[in-house]
Amino acid sequence: MAAASRSRGTEIEVTRDAVIIDGKAYRRRDFGGFNINKTFQPANTRGTFAELGFTYGMQSFGFGGALLEEQAQEVASALNTHLRLAAREGDEQQPSAEQLRSSRPSDF
Numbered sequence: 001m002a003a004a005s006r007s008r009g010t011e012i013e014v015t016r017d018a019v020i021i022d023g024k025a026y027r028r029r030d031f032g033g034f035n036i037n038k039t040f041q042p043a044n045t046r047g048t049f050a051e052l053g054f055t056y057g058m059q060s061f062g063f064g065g066a067l068l069e070e071q072a073q074e075v076a077s078a079l080n081t082h083l084r085l086a087a088r089e090g091d092e093q094q095p096s097a098e099q100l101r102s103s104r105p106s107d108f
Contacts, residue, residue, distance in 0.1 A: 010052075010064045014082060017089040021054070021063060028088060030057050034079040036072055037062035052076055 013020040019031045037053025037060060050072035053062045067075065 012079065014086040016087055019054075019083065026054075026056050031083075032056060033083065034076040035060075036069070036076060039069055040066075 011020075011022055014028075017028055018025040019028055020026070032055030034052060034054050037051045039048050039050045041048050048069040049066040050069040051062045051066060052064045052072055052075060053060055055061075
């Protein structure tokens with residue numbers, strides 16, 4: 001008897017210059033954000049289901065499987081928060097006061 005196969009899910013990685021979804025890199029400067037791509041209500045079920053999506057340039061794309069609409073909204077919101085907080089290319093950090101003191105002790 002064969003073992004049941006299991007989907008591994010969608011892999012998302014955010015770097016300084018790209019958003020990588022299942023191995024495909026999208027430039028961050030052109031990446032709009034995550035959203036609900038489409039909603040639907042299958043026959044003989046309660047509740048509305050949704051597919052996650054994202055915008056890139058002027059286009060929208062779907063990814064992942066079906067989630068309850070409320071869950072999909074939470075996931076999209078969490079992904080957008082992570083995207084917004086992740087460092088971007090060119091976001092070099094200013095050194096802290098302690099780092100300045102230790103690197104140039106004669107100036108203080």
